[in-house]
């Protein structure tokens with residue numbers, strides 16, 4: 001795959017270890033859910049190294065007053081792409097418990113593989129925030145591209161997209177369609193199969209999170 005300035009592929013042994021368990025078909029729904037959250041927290045830690053709105057705050061320690069950089073209140077909005085993105089929300093809330101959550105419902109048409117939007121509810125003043133769009137799977141990239149387009153139509157200018165597993169096709173599509181959006185993918189997989197599933201992948205993330213078929 002071509003290299004893009006707006007794409008970060010994590011090559012971290014701790015994340016890789018957890019992704020190995022996530023992929024395993026024998027991993028239970030409970031463990032799958034916990035792993036999705038843990039991986040999301042690890043990714044968020046790195047993804048927010050830059051681009052997060054900060055300010056200087058005075059803190060009085062037992063010894064003296066110092067100035068410390070803090071994340072601005074209310075600076076981040078989490079936008080999961082339904083359904084599977086829901087599984088990642090707590091992973092960010094662990095770090096930013098007060099972050100508001102907007103929801104965008106997208107379902108891939110199984111024949112065309114194109115996403116169809118069925119729901120959109122976003123918090124007020126989202127245009128000023130750092131918006132973290134999350135979905136465990138970046139396959140053809142259609143869902144991510146449309147969700148980001150929708151957010152831009154609402155005036156959002158600071159968007160990051162995070163997926164646990166990406167296919168080269170999807171990463172390329174989003175990186176080229178939205179060069180101003182930084183894309184974080186924990187693991188880059190080989191390709192898509194003829195049904196649009198990521199190989200080797202982990203199967204259907206929504207089904208594995210919620211116990212559906």
Ligand code: PRP
Nearest residue numbers: 082083084107108139140141142143206
């Ligand atoms: C899955 C996944 C992504 C999308 C990725 O959702 O969670 O949203 O497919 O595929 P794409 O990159 O080709 O658009 P799905 O449409 O299966 O809905 P679900 O989360 O409700 O299962």
Ligand code: URA
Nearest residue numbers: 139197198203204205
């Ligand atoms: N959505 C999934 O849940 N898994 C894939 O492999 C592709 C899209």
